[in-house]
Each structure stands twice: as structure tokens, then as C-alpha cells.
Amino acid sequence: MHHDVIVLGAGLAGLSAARDLAAAGTDVLVLEARDRVGGRVEQTRTPDGRTVQLGGEVVGQGHTAYLQLAEELGLELIPSYVAEPGRMTRATPEGLSAGEPPHWFGNGDAAQHAELSREFGALAATVDPDDPWSHPDAAALDRLSVAGWLRSKQASPAVVRLWDIGQLALAGGSYERISLLAALRKSAAVPGSGTGDYDYEDWEGLRLASGSATLAEVMGRELGPRVRLGAPVAALGVRPGRCTVRLATGEILTAHAVVSALPVGPLRSVAVTGVSDARLASLHRQRQAVAAKFAAVYGDPFWRADDLDGLSESEGVLGSTWPQSEGILSALVAPERYGVLLGTPAHLRIPELLAEVAALFGDKALHPDACHLRLWGTDPWTQGYVTQWPPGEVMAVGPLHGTHEPPFYVCGSDQWVAGYMEGAVRTGRAAAKEALRRG
Incomplete structure (x- = not known):
């Protein structure tokens, strides 16, 4: 079937683009490899009804595109962990301080x-x-x-x-x-x-009361049958008036234009023709930090008894922790420690991560109600976390970063400044606006 626009990826960027295209009367189809929408935002619930966020989680006052979209969707924003009282903990091999x-x-x-x-x-x-x-x-x-x-x-x-x-x-x-x-x-x-170099209030001072994945879920419901799950893309041919998308199953779809909202890692696996060598070189040069997210669910925020806020910075495998909501701790594994995590036998990963949390906040941390670990760096549909810029990389990627080559449009957190939920929404809506402007 032929469409006006095909969007690759149903993360926040792809859904934001598709929502605006559909609102303008465009025949849009979103193709998503996973069996769910949201990409790097994901959540579940505890038996007592608390939301546990397994992916992207917080935003801030500086994230204007995200805040605007949340308002349009009628979603409530509340203060994040930044408002949590207590002292921050830091851990290094030689000591611990609060x-x-x-x-x-x-x-x-x-x-x-x-x-x-x-x-x-x-x-x-x-x-x-x-x-x-x-x-x-x-x-x-x-x-x-x-x-x-x-x-x-x-x-x-x-x-x-x-x-x-x-x-x-x-x-x-x-x-x-x-x-x-x-x-x-x-x-x-x-x-x-x-x-x-990083103002926590403006970057991380807010969160959706219902969880960040709600933004994707609401847009997914709005788009309904325009979103097709379980549809990984193998190849893309771009030419004016008729772009061709080949799925991994061999099925061929066509459209007047294509919006790629795929992370830069998975995009490298798609055979792309009809896009200039310079634009592809810029896209393929980009890289993402190989990281993981860990969440531990407890009955109560026990760290408060010691005047701690649950926020930590560490030189262990866990680089940080923070309270995502009442009794639930989030943590990140930095790229430099990801190999250590992968080298740990799978059945020992969570116990060893919990031991690091216990070193920060006490032995109660060893007994969570539930744990969740997401290995973004080796997930085939993410292949990383936020955009990573080693020395020389900004100039190497060059000013084509984040730009379009109609009828091929690009969006996603990777195409913004820092790789964040704001970048996904901002570039998704910008790509839709540009595609509509060009008819």
C-alpha cells in the first residue's frame, strides 16, 4: 500500500512526528520493530499500583518541546527527585561520604x-x-x-x-x-x-505523574492502526515521489516521503539508497553511549532515615542512583562499566548491583520487592543510550547533523544536542513541520 509518509520507529520522536502529520490530514504509517511503542521509554506497575520507569524518566524546565506536548495531551508534570530532601552520597574505592x-x-x-x-x-x-x-x-x-x-x-x-x-x-x-x-x-x-556544566533543575527537575512512557502510550492510542508493531525495516530506497521501504519479512511498502526516527545504531543496519553520501556519512558517524539502566523496587524509601536523598554518584559499576518515586530507586551503568556488567554471569548481575546499592544506603537495599535491568547498549533496537561525542566528533559529524534531505527526514534524540527525551519530541515535531511545509 502507498502512503503519504512512512515513519520508521515508534519512540517519542517517531510518534511525535506521526501525530502532527496525522493531525494535518496526512496518510501516515509508523513502522516499529518492537511489540510496543515507546522505544527507550518503558514502564511497568507494582502490585500496589506504583509506576516503575524502565527507560527515559525525567525532564526539566528547559525542555520546552516536551512540556508543550505533555500539556497538549493533558498529562500532569510533577517535581522529580531533584526536590527530594536529604544528602547526596558519593562512593569511591577509598571512601564514602554524604x-x-x-x-x-x-x-x-x-x-x-x-x-x-x-x-x-x-x-x-x-x-x-x-x-x-x-x-x-x-x-x-x-x-x-x-x-x-x-x-x-x-x-x-x-x-x-x-x-x-x-x-x-x-x-x-x-x-x-x-x-x-x-x-x-x-x-x-x-x-x-x-x-x-549541568543544571539538574533545568534538565531533570520534572517528571510525568503517570510515568514517562505514558506520553508514548497516549500518542500510540491516538494513532491507532497507523502504528504497525513487529515490523523491523531492512532497506530503504529514497527518490522523489516514491520512497520504498522493505521490511525484514520481504514486504515492500511505498510512500511519498520517509521520516527516520531510528536510533543511529539500528539505522546503520538498514540498507539506504538515494540519500547523499555526505548525509549518510554524518548519520553513520554518530555514536551512542553504551549504557544500562537498573531499577529496584522497595516497600519504602528507607534511605531517608539516614537523611539521605537516594541520589548518589559512584565509581562502581553503578555510576549513579536516584529515587524515581516513593520507594523506587533508579540507577545507570556508564559505558566504562558496561563491559564489566556484561562479563558478569547473568544470574549474578542483579545481586552484585544490589550489593553496590547496599554499600551506599545499607543492607535493606539487599531485599527489594522487584528489580529490572535494561541493557540498552546491546538491545538490537537501541544499541545505546544518549548521544556520545568524543573529542573531534562534533566537527566530524558536521553541520549536516539533524538536517533533512527531502523526501528523507531525520529525527530522534540522537539528532538533537544531547540525546534526551526533549530531543526526540523537538526533532520529531520539527521533521513533521518541514515535511508538511514541503507538501
Whole structure:
């Protein structure tokens, strides 16, 4: 059957694009490899009715496209873990501390950290997040890692360590291997307070009361039969007026235009013709951080008894924890530790992760009601987590990043600044708008 537009992928980006296309009267079909919508957002429920989020979870005041869509769908946003009272925990091989300063800080480290945060914010203000390539020092900033920049500013090893443990907590890759230009671009996209490289309130201060996957579920219900599940794409041929999509089953579908909302990893497995070599090279150059998410469900938030907020940064296999809701802890495994997790026998993975949580918050952590582990890095339909930008990568991917080559349109969290739910919604709606503009 011939359609106006075929959308590849029913994550937040694909669904956002398809929703706007359908609202404009377009005959749109969404193809999704999984047996559910949502992509990297997913959730389940506990027997007592609590929502457990297994994928993307939080947004912030700076995520305007996401907030707008949630409002359109009538979904309530509430404060996230950022509003949780108590002290943050940090764990390294030589010690554990709660609150500030970190246990490895010495005299002068806190003041130096604050000053370097201000300098980073000021430098970020000179970068256009939509066009970082126009910065007069773009190539030099891209060649330098964030850790390298810190050392060039005579940062102490303790300060470099604090910045890096915070970045590992976000599971985007160590600051030893993240481009300074990429980090500045990310900070400029959601400036926040301007006092550091990541403002938690503006990036993570809100969540959907009903769980982040509700956004995808509602859009999926709206689209109804326009979404086809269990339909992985094998090949795509692009030409004006008639694009061809071949499914893994061999079935052929055609459309006037195609919107790819596939993550960059799975997209490499699709044989694409009719798109310029330069555009494909930019897409195929992009990479995602290989990470995992872990969630542990408890009867109550027992960590509060010790004046802890459930938030942690760690140099263990778990890079971070945070309370996603009452009694439920989330955690991320950074790319640098993903191999350790995969090398652990499957039946020992959850017990060993729980032992790390117990080292942070006490032995009650060893006895959850349920646990969930999602190996995004080796899931064939994700092959990663957020966009990863090692030194030199912003310039290598180039200004074609996030652009379209009609009748081939691209969207997804990977096509925005930082790889986030905001990026999925923002680029999905932008792709639909551009496709409609071109008729």
C-alpha cells in the first residue's frame, strides 16, 4: 500500500512526528520493530499500583518541546527527585561520604570547583547550540576533552575527579573522552543557572505523574492502526515521489516521503539508497553511549532515615542512583562499566548491583520487592543510550547533523544536542513541520 509518509520507529520522536502529520490530514504509517511503542521509554506497575520507569524518566524546565506536548495531551508534570530532601552520597574505592564536600576534597578544591564552573558557563554562553560549527574556535574546542580543559586551567586532580564522577553518573561517557565543544553545546542548549556544566533543575527537575512512557502510550492510542508493531525495516530506497521501504519479512511498502526516527545504531543496519553520501556519512558517524539502566523496587524509601536523598554518584559499576518515586530507586551503568556488567554471569548481575546499592544506603537495599535491568547498549533496537561525542566528533559529524534531505527526514534524540527525551519530541515535531511545509 502507498502512503503519504512512512515513519520508521515508534519512540517519542517517531510518534511525535506521526501525530502532527496525522493531525494535518496526512496518510501516515509508523513502522516499529518492537511489540510496543515507546522505544527507550518503558514502564511497568507494582502490585500496589506504583509506576516503575524502565527507560527515559525525567525532564526539566528547559525542555520546552516536551512540556508543550505533555500539556497538549493533558498529562500532569510533577517535581522529580531533584526536590527530594536529604544528602547526596558519593562512593569511591577509598571512601564514602554524604553531603558536601566530597570526601576526597582538600583545601581550596571547593573554591576552585566553583570558579571553574563559572568559567565553563561563561564559555558555554559563546556557543550557538544550533550551530556550534560557527564558533571561531570550534575545531580547537572539539579536539580538547572536558578533562583536558580542566587540567589546562590547573584544576586539581580532586576537582577533575568530581567533574568526571558527575559525568559518569549521567552515563554519557567519561569526561576524559567527551569533547569540550559538545559539552559546551549541551550547556548552551539548556543554560540553567550558568554556574556549571549541568543544571539538574533545568534538565531533570520534572517528571510525568503517570510515568514517562505514558506520553508514548497516549500518542500510540491516538494513532491507532497507523502504528504497525513487529515490523523491523531492512532497506530503504529514497527518490522523489516514491520512497520504498522493505521490511525484514520481504514486504515492500511505498510512500511519498520517509521520516527516520531510528536510533543511529539500528539505522546503520538498514540498507539506504538515494540519500547523499555526505548525509549518510554524518548519520553513520554518530555514536551512542553504551549504557544500562537498573531499577529496584522497595516497600519504602528507607534511605531517608539516614537523611539521605537516594541520589548518589559512584565509581562502581553503578555510576549513579536516584529515587524515581516513593520507594523506587533508579540507577545507570556508564559505558566504562558496561563491559564489566556484561562479563558478569547473568544470574549474578542483579545481586552484585544490589550489593553496590547496599554499600551506599545499607543492607535493606539487599531485599527489594522487584528489580529490572535494561541493557540498552546491546538491545538490537537501541544499541545505546544518549548521544556520545568524543573529542573531534562534533566537527566530524558536521553541520549536516539533524538536517533533512527531502523526501528523507531525520529525527530522534540522537539528532538533537544531547540525546534526551526533549530531543526526540523537538526533532520529531520539527521533521513533521518541514515535511508538511514541503507538501
